[in-house]
């Protein structure tokens with residue numbers, strides 16, 4: 382039987398191997414890997430190129446309202462087209478709950494919105510308010526394949542307190558879901574924000590002063606402790622600094638199922654980016670706040686050692702101009718009411734490749750691991766996604782590893798009017814992106830059709846299996862007294 386497509390002569394890299402071979406694709410899946418495969422209906426010459434699994438970006442805000450006002454600029458069409466043009470073939474986005482509202486209705490609505498996606502997608506279920514109704518709705522939603530819940534420990538409109546965190550961890554534990562956490566100490570941020578505003582310090586630069594690393598470290602430590610009480614696996618989102626990563630390392634050393642994510646922007650942006658004249662610094666406001674440049678190296682060390690095993694974009698696109706973005710509360714708004722978030726779904730892979738692989742900080746297989754294989758594994762999508770192996774979906778990005786690109790927003794495909802990485806020079810860029818055997822992006826040409834993306838429902842999988850170990854002989858889930866310690 383012939384192949385629909387053969388990618389010939391490239392260097393194929395997965396999270397475990399780097400080999401020179403051809404890839405034969407049939408029916409949207411990888412059908413063979415080997416030397417000198419027979420001709421396919423179509424052929425792609427990948428000589429001198431890297432042939433990598435398509436990126437899995439497990440942290441993307443697309444077509445969502447913002448936590449401090451505003452609305453994401455990207456729709457599912459523009460956001461996922463932008464993802465594809467940057468070599469990403471799967472995104473996990475956020476089904477947002479309004480306080481007092483139903484998570485079931487929110488998810489139904491978000492499914493309608495996401496059906497325009499050009500690449501495959503899945504959802505985290507955001508819980509801002511674990512009411513009785515929400516706790517009753519969650520088991521069915523999880524069973525239907527929404528196997529990760531997202532909580533915020535800060536933002537007035539989103540934060541959940543410790544008693545609510547425990548309730549959400551418990552429902553996840555009983556129904557086999559992962560819990561992903563935005564960890565920052567809300568009360569400490571509120572207190573410091575009030576002091577800064579009292580002192581007349583309102584410029585965007587004071588965003589980072591209102592939430593220094595200690596508020597992140599404390600919340601990471603606290604949520605790990607709460608998860609340990611419930612014996613519930615968690616992922617800490619967007620770790621920005623060594624001291625927060627160190628809390629995760631210590632938890633992992635105790636055997637806890639605590640996973641750590643960082644994002645491409647935390648390797649390259651700093652607190653000084655918010656210290657630009659006028660309102661310009663608002664373009665760089667995201668939470669947690671970009672740190673001192675010394676944290677870049679600290680993050681790379683925790684990535685290289687495996688403590689932080691996933692690098693996402695936290696794509697959160699708020700326009701600079703216009704009524705729904707950074708200026709939603711005016712073009713001189715104080716730092717605490719400016720929408721938080723930066724765009725980055727298209728630039729994530731090139732920045733991590735350039736800083737990481739070309740910069741000599743990680744090898745090619747580690748790059749594939751942190752940007753594709755590990756998120757696919759942690760979120761129950763592997764080996765359908767995250768690798769190039771017989772039977773896997775033919776989700777592939779073909780890279781020119783030597784291409785030098787100066788990042789310009791005008792060349793990107795998001796609906797955004799700026800990129801925080803404008804003018805940054807990177808080496809390496811995906812020149813072609815293939816999803817289930819279909820070419821979506823080919824050397825400057827977008828061929829992606831809106832609506833072709835499929836929802837990825839997730840069954841139970843090993844990462845979310847609890848350990849069965851509690852801090853005392855009492856099992857709070859079954860109510861039994863045993864000897865699990």
Ligand code: URP
Nearest residue numbers: 563667668695697721722
């Ligand atoms: O600043 C950020 N990261 N905005 C997006 C929402 C969130 O915090 O995850």
Ligand code: ZN
Nearest residue numbers: 563618619668
């Ligand atoms: Zn967050």
Ligand code: ZN
Nearest residue numbers: 440442695697
């Ligand atoms: Zn986020």
